[in-house]
Amino acid sequence: MKSFLLFCLSLYVVAAKHEIYDGYVVYEAYPKSIDEIELLNDVANELGLDIWSHANLDKPGEFFVSESQKLPFEDTMKSIGISYKVTVENIREMLELEDQKLAAAATSSRNSNTSRLSLDEIYTVNQVNHYLADIAGRFPRVTRLVNGGSSVEGRTIQYLEISTTGIQNTRKPVIVLQSLLHAREWVTLPPALYAIHKLVVDVTESDVLNNFDWIILPIVNPDGYAWSHSNARFWRKNRRSGLMIGNFCLGVDLNRNFNINWGTASSSNVCMDTFHGRGPNSEPETQVVVNVLNRFSGRVAMYIDLHSFGSMILYGWGNGTLAPNALSLNVGGVRMAQAIDAVKWPQKPNYRVGNIVAVLQYRASGGASDFAQANGIPFSYTYELPGLLGAGSNNINSFLVDPSFIRQAAVETWAGIVAGARHVWNVL
Numbered sequence: 569m570k571s572f573l574l575f576c577l578s579l580y581v582v583a584a585k586h587e588i589y590d591g592y593v594v595y596e597a598y599p600k601s602i603d604e605i606e607l608l609n610d611v612a613n614e615l616g617l618d619i620w621s622h623a624n625l626d627k628p629g630e631f632f633v634s635e636s637q638k639l640p641f642e643d644t645m646k647s648i649g650i651s652y653k654v655t656v657e658n659i660r661e662m663l664e665l666e667d668q669k670l671a672a673a674a675t676s677s678r679n680s681n682t683s684r685l686s687l688d689e690i691y692t693v694n695q696v697n698h699y700l701a702d703i704a705g706r707f708p709r710v711t712r713l714v715n716g717g718s719s720v721e722g723r724t725i726q727y728l729e730i731s732t733t734g735i736q737n738t739r740k741p742v743i744v745l746q747s748l749l750h751a752r753e754w755v756t757l758p759p760a761l762y763a764i765h766k767l768v769v770d771v772t773e774s775d776v777l778n779n780f781d782w783i784i785l786p787i788v789n790p791d792g793y794a795w796s797h798s799n800a801r802f803w804r805k806n807r808r809s810g811l812m813i814g815n816f817c818l819g820v821d822l823n824r825n826f827n828i829n830w831g832t833a834s835s836s837n838v839c840m841d842t843f844h845g846r847g848p849n850s851e852p853e854t855q856v857v858v859n860v861l862n863r864f865s866g867r868v869a870m871y872i873d874l875h876s877f878g879s880m881i882l883y884g885w886g887n888g889t890l891a892p893n894a895l896s897l898n899v900g901g902v903r904m905a906q907a908i909d910a911v912k913w914p915q916k917p918n919y920r921v922g923n924i925v926a927v928l929q930y931r932a933s934g935g936a937s938d939f940a941q942a943n944g945i946p947f948s949y950t951y952e953l954p955g956l957l958g959a960g961s962n963n964i965n966s967f968l969v970d971p972s973f974i975r976q977a978a979v980e981t982w983a984g985i986v987a988g989a990r991h992v993w994n995v996l
């Protein structure tokens with residue numbers, strides 16, 4: 569009887585898990601000019617919408633809209649004359665499908681796979697910490713696990729140093745790779761863990777291991793990431809609370825919090841997904857990244873911040889102006905994109921490379937890769953990994969992960985990182 573009750577309880581928990589997204593839909597909107605794109609972005613910000621994908625002239629904008637926002641959204645679109653349609657009626661079904669597929673893949677992987685890094689599942693915070701500790705324990709000559717600091721809720725933010733010569737050699741260039749600054753972008757985690765695997769366990773590109781020291785920070789935002797597993801799959805920010813008296817919204821968008829043009833193209837509204845925080849570098853998660861860059865000041869040759877989605881490699885500045893070395897940044901970006909495109913799944917789009925504003929037609933301040941670039945790192949990039957394209961009859965991109973793509977995401981992103989590292993080495 570007791571086990572039956574537990575069984576019923578677990579079914580209830582599973583069924584209730586995505587309740588908060590009841591009534592949410594995904595819209596696509598189709599602006600036809602740069603002016604309409606800007607108008608659409610303005611309107612979306614005014615309505616406080618969660619913009620999943622910014623529109624450009626080649627692709628529609630994608631918006632995640634709650635039940636109460638539907639009518640205002642549709643009325644506004646009609647009044648400004650931009651056509652739109654609903655692409656996902658019931659997001660909860662897609663979330664439940666994602667849960668089922670990931671759980672099934674993880675179970676079969678544990679039964680059959682003897683390698684220690686599973687590329688059939690999305691690790692939780694604890695699994696990642698376990699993996700990092702395991703690597704550091706097994707390969708003490710080339711790795712060291714560092715506690716970079718604590719998150720708002722007190723979780724440890726860890727990164728792995730990888731060096732064949734001891735990390736102290738100040739003449740050796742460093743590459744910094746990070747993921748999960750944005751909590752819901754789950755597909756970015758396996759590539760970061762796979763990079764560790766390819767630099768430590770299964771080394772087939774020994775030049776990039778020997779030529780560089782590596783810093784790999786797989787979960788910059790552990791609180792948000794844990795929350796996206798336990799409570800809200802589409803959570804993006806960290807979990808900073810107490811930001812505004814009488815206001816229950818919480819969380820800071822860490823990729824708007826860095827001390828670079830802070831507050832100029834982000835939201836001052838704590839309820840928005842692009843809320844920039846109380847001040848530049850105010851968040852402990854941001855500070856961990858800042859400290860890493862300071863610690864290796866003058867040595868970091870390339871910085872890659874993994875995000876999803878959209879199949880893009882972007883560089884600064886987030887206000888649309890170009891860094892003095894923009895041409896060189898572009899060449900490096902193109903090399904990486906070509907390497908990824910050469911091994912990508914045919915049904916996925918080719919990567920696009922460019923300045924963030926030129927590619928996306930929207931400005932963003934306080935971004936991590938802009939901060940890195942401003943701090944003298946010559947090759948600083950934001951990757952936007954491919955989204956899950958097509959769920960059932962819906963041909964849309966989303967943050968959801970199909971387990972069949974996890975290994976591919978890891979392998980193709982690694983191809984890009986290797987191409988980038990080799991390019992940087994050749995031009996240093």
Ligand SMILES: [Zn+2]
Nearest residue numbers: 750753875876
């Ligand atoms: Zn992101």
